[in-house]
Amino acid sequence: MTTTKAWHVNGFLALLLSLVSLAGGIALLVIGGDRPEPNGLLITAGIVLILLFFVLLTSFTIVQPNQAKIITFFGKYKGTITDSGLWLVVPFSGKGKVSLKVRNFNSQTLKVNDAEGNPIEIGCVVVFKVVDSAKVVFDVDNYGKFVEVQSETAIRHIAANYAYDTFSENDTTPSLRGNADEVSAELTRDLQNRLSIAGVEVLETRLTHLAYAPEIASAMLQRQQATAIIAARQKIVEGAVTMVESALNQLKDNGIELDGERRAAMINNLMVTIVSDRAATPVINTGTMYG
Structure with missing residues (x-):
C-alpha cells in the first residue's frame, strides 16, 4: 500500500453551491406546492436539490496543518489529502486522520547483555514522523505501538554488538560509552529498516540512559x-x-x-x-x- 493523492475540490465553493441548492430546492417546493394544482415537476426538482444538499454535506472535510486525511469509499482506498483547508471529496466516503507532526518516543530502561556478556541498563529516545499515511493506516495495526516494540528490539540488538566500555588505551574497539555518536547512527539505520514497512521516518535516536546493572555496578567501578x-x-x-x-x-x-x-x-x-x-x-x- 502506497500513498496516492485523493480527488478533492475547494470546499468553500462547494459549500456555496450546496447552500444555493438548498435555497433553490426550498423555493421550488414552495412555488410548486403553492399553486391551485401542485406542479409535480417543480416539487420533484425541489426534492432533488434538497437531497443534493444533504449529499454534499457528507462530502466536506477539514484538514488541519500537518495532518493527512485518508479517504476510503465503501472499503476501497481512494487517496490521501495533505493540503490544509476545507475540501469537498467523494460523497459518503470515510475520512480517517493521521498526524504528520514530529513525535518523540522515550523507551523504557531495558536490561540487556553487552558484547562481553555484562548485564547493563540502556534506554534511548526516538524522534520520528509519518511520511506514508497509507502504510501507517493499512499496513500496521497501531503504528505507535509498532514503533515502541521495534525500538526496544533495535536497542537490544545494538547493545549486544558493543561492549559497555574499553579498559585499555590501546583498545580501539567501539563501545557504547566511548562511541555514542556511532552507536546512535547505527541504531537509527537499524530502526529505519524496521519501520519502513509502517511508513515512518526516523529522524534521530539518542541514548538517554547507560549504566551497569546494579548487581555488577560495584565490581565494575572497582x-x-x-x-x-x-x-x-x-x-x-x-x-x-x-x-x-x-x-x-x-x-x-x-x-x-x-x-x-x-x-x-x-x-x-x-x-x-x-x-x-x-x-x-x-x-x-x-x-x-x-x-
Whole structure:
C-alpha cells in the first residue's frame, strides 16, 4: 500500500453551491406546492436539490496543518489529502486522520547483555514522523505501538554488538560509552529498516540512559578505578625515568662524574621521591662514627 493523492475540490465553493441548492430546492417546493394544482415537476426538482444538499454535506472535510486525511469509499482506498483547508471529496466516503507532526518516543530502561556478556541498563529516545499515511493506516495495526516494540528490539540488538566500555588505551574497539555518536547512527539505520514497512521516518535516536546493572555496578567501578590507577602509575613512571635521565645528563655536562654505586643510589632516591604518592622525608647523613 502506497500513498496516492485523493480527488478533492475547494470546499468553500462547494459549500456555496450546496447552500444555493438548498435555497433553490426550498423555493421550488414552495412555488410548486403553492399553486391551485401542485406542479409535480417543480416539487420533484425541489426534492432533488434538497437531497443534493444533504449529499454534499457528507462530502466536506477539514484538514488541519500537518495532518493527512485518508479517504476510503465503501472499503476501497481512494487517496490521501495533505493540503490544509476545507475540501469537498467523494460523497459518503470515510475520512480517517493521521498526524504528520514530529513525535518523540522515550523507551523504557531495558536490561540487556553487552558484547562481553555484562548485564547493563540502556534506554534511548526516538524522534520520528509519518511520511506514508497509507502504510501507517493499512499496513500496521497501531503504528505507535509498532514503533515502541521495534525500538526496544533495535536497542537490544545494538547493545549486544558493543561492549559497555574499553579498559585499555590501546583498545580501539567501539563501545557504547566511548562511541555514542556511532552507536546512535547505527541504531537509527537499524530502526529505519524496521519501520519502513509502517511508513515512518526516523529522524534521530539518542541514548538517554547507560549504566551497569546494579548487581555488577560495584565490581565494575572497582575495575575502572584499578585501570585508572594503573594508567596513572604508568604515566608517572615514564615521567620519573625521563627526569632521572635528565638529571644524570646535567651532572655529566657539568663535569660531575658518579661511580656506579652512587649513580644507583641517586637513581633509587630520585625514583622513590618522584613516584611516591606521599611527600618524601629525607635522611641527612652527617658523617660516620667509628668506635
